[in-house]
Amino acid sequence: MTTAKPKVGFVGLGIMGKPMARNLVKAGYSVTVFDLVGSAVEELVTDGAAAGASAADVAKKSEVTILMVQNSPQSEAVLLGQHGILEGAARGHLVVDMSSIAPLVSQKLGKACAAKGVDFLDAPVSGGEPKAVDGTLAIMVGGKQKDFDRARPLFDKLGASAVLCGEHGAGNVTKLANQIVVAANIYAVAEALVLAQKAGLNPETVFKAIRGGLAGSTVMEAKAPMMFNRNFKPGFRIELHFKDLNNVMETARDYQIPLPMSAYLQQVTAALVNSGKGKLDHSGLLQFAEQISGVEVKKP
Amino acid sequence: MTTAKPKVGFVGLGIMGKPMARNLVKAGYSVTVFDLVGSAVEELVTDGAAAGASAADVAKKSEVTILMVQNSPQSEAVLLGQHGILEGAARGHLVVDMSSIAPLVSQKLGKACAAKGVDFLDAPVSGGEPKAVDGTLAIMVGGKQKDFDRARPLFDKLGASAVLCGEHGAGNVTKLANQIVVAANIYAVAEALVLAQKAGLNPETVFKAIRGGLAGSTVMEAKAPMMFNRNFKPGFRIELHFKDLNNVMETARDYQIPLPMSAYLQQVTAALVNSGKGKLDHSGLLQFAEQISGVEVKKP
Numbered sequence A, B: 001m002t003t004a005k006p007k008v009g010f011v012g013l014g015i016m017g018k019p020m021a022r023n024l025v026k027a028g029y030s031v032t033v034f035d036l037v038g039s040a041v042e043e044l045v046t047d048g049a050a051a052g053a054s055a056a057d058v059a060k061k062s063e064v065t066i067l068m069v070q071n072s073p074q075s076e077a078v079l080l081g082q083h084g085i086l087e088g089a090a091r092g093h094l095v096v097d098m099s100s101i102a103p104l105v106s107q108k109l110g111k112a113c114a115a116k117g118v119d120f121l122d123a124p125v126s127g128g129e130p131k132a133v134d135g136t137l138a139i140m141v142g143g144k145q146k147d148f149d150r151a152r153p154l155f156d157k158l159g160a161s162a163v164l165c166g167e168h169g170a171g172n173v174t175k176l177a178n179q180i181v182v183a184a185n186i187y188a189v190a191e192a193l194v195l196a197q198k199a200g201l202n203p204e205t206v207f208k209a210i211r212g213g214l215a216g217s218t219v220m221e222a223k224a225p226m227m228f229n230r231n232f233k234p235g236f237r238i239e240l241h242f243k244d245l246n247n248v249m250e251t252a253r254d255y256q257i258p259l260p261m262s263a264y265l266q267q268v269t270a271a272l273v274n275s276g277k278g279k280l281d282h283s284g285l286l287q288f289a290e291q292i293s294g295v296e297v298k299k300p
Helices: A017-026 A038-047 A055-060 A072-080 A103-115 A128-134 A145-158 A170-198 A203-210 A218-228 A238-255 A260-274 A282-293 B017-026 B038-047 B055-060 B072-080 B103-115 B128-134 B145-158 B170-198 B203-210 B218-228 B238-254 B260-274 B282-293
Strands: A008-011 A031-034 A064-067 A094-097 A119-122 A137-142 A159-166 B008-011 B031-034 B064-067 B094-097 B119-122 B137-142 B159-166
Touching: A008 A017, A008 A055, A017 A031, A017 A038, A017 A064, A017 A128, A017 A145, A031 A038, A031 A055, A055 A064, A064 A072, A064 A145, A072 A094, A072 A103, A094 A103, A094 A145, A103 A119, A103 A170, A103 A238, A119 A145, A119 A170, A128 A137, A137 A145, A137 A170, A137 B203, A145 A159, A159 A170, A159 B203, A170 A203, A170 A218, A170 A238, A170 A260, A170 A282, A170 B170, A170 B203, A170 B238, A170 B260, A203 A218, A203 B137, A203 B159, A203 B170, A218 A282, A238 A260, A238 A282, A238 B170, A260 A282, A260 B170, A260 B260, B008 B017, B008 B055, B017 B031, B017 B038, B017 B064, B017 B128, B017 B145, B031 B038, B031 B055, B055 B064, B064 B072, B064 B145, B072 B094, B072 B103, B094 B103, B094 B145, B103 B119, B103 B170, B103 B238, B119 B145, B119 B170, B128 B137, B137 B145, B137 B170, B145 B159, B159 B170, B170 B203, B170 B218, B170 B238, B170 B260, B170 B282, B203 B218, B218 B282, B238 B260, B238 B282, B260 B282
Parallel strands: A008 A031, A008 A064, A064 A094, A094 A119, A137 A159, B008 B031, B008 B064, B064 B094, B094 B119, B137 B159
Antiparallel strands: A119 A137, B119 B137
């Protein structure tokens, strides 16, 4: 059985949202987009998308609306606020919030949607801009199986994997788990290279020596060269990882569990944001480890 | 130009040393072995190795002697002690210490060897028992290029990669860098799964959802299933990772640099060793994160 492609709305055309929306246009979907940045909308229109007048207008013209914004307050505003998605969404509309936000906010948004007969999934992603461009993101989903099945063809165009992790909020809990591992891994590579540099070793040689062993990781492959080449162009900004780690610690507080390593990483990102380094790629966590050690990691 | 295979000595037939020595026998080397555990020696003799009477005897009968023991004091005793390697090694002998020990001890051993006209490499490995068996270890080497070149054919039978990282001690500095990353990664996976479990998610589902993204790593593939299947059979024991992290912190103290994440991990391993869990696989770092949270990670 073949089904017609649903009309898709896409709100939020930032570093991640723009290539994601573009992949849906390329896949033959009729896509209506909205962003506060007009130039981003124009780019997508050039690619073949239609421009909506607001998030509400996008939802009115679509059957499924994807949301890709920066944080919990933005998700709430775009979904629940004036001229927001719920103003335009008909009963049976599916909202897919692919933003990385607090799990409790996802639960709240799911309830607000249900009250209007609108279906909801939280579906944050991992992989950064390169995988957004390639359509190979890892997608972590919270919500009902029937809604997951409905969104599946879209996820297949955006990601290499999409996994239903549980009820509303479960996608964002999984994303927080992901962000703990990513931040810890970056900072571990940073401490490892600071130690090696201080001992007089070439950090690039150390990278080559350990990448093939148990220390090997996607983070090491992506971020260690950025560190010793001193290229901190984002990618994924420290200020966004700070937001995610704040969500980790808020969630942990709600559950009354201590996560000491995550707490340390949250404080490292806080220090970097406060010293004006929030716009750097998160490989720039290195700069905190360097600052407290008086060491600069750099290949000779 | 082909050269005859050197006669190889191998001292230390533990979890790692036994399969490594076996791989050299299989590759056609004439190998003389010694270990304090007689049954391990007998196994290797069955495989085709000769039994030495002591480390000194092994060195006397060999041109290159490999050492694979558990810590700095053992390396010092086997190399410098009574009936040790240096008692039996002729001028021009090459000692390859593949144990994971303190970099400063490697430097000391290198000097002691040089005083007797014996060449020395520190060449610790990563990858654990599976990669020791497969001959696909990552080998991190400190010493002279000519000695590295001489050992290269042996490294090719033991590992998938061998990288000369610098002078004596550089192999072990690199190994410490490796162990920081491995421990941090294990503990990060632990905190991530504790959070997910507390939120009511299936830890196996979370693993499946995030392994393909930026959080993916060799550690996650190897250790996350051990965690949610509650199989903590070593593998690599927590007490050995404790020893490595002690070496990290001693080295950091010598260099007067703070490594806060490594320090935390050292304390976690110390707590686990003190509570009788030192013999568990290092995936058992999970048990500290669980204990402080009152959560048990387990697939349903």
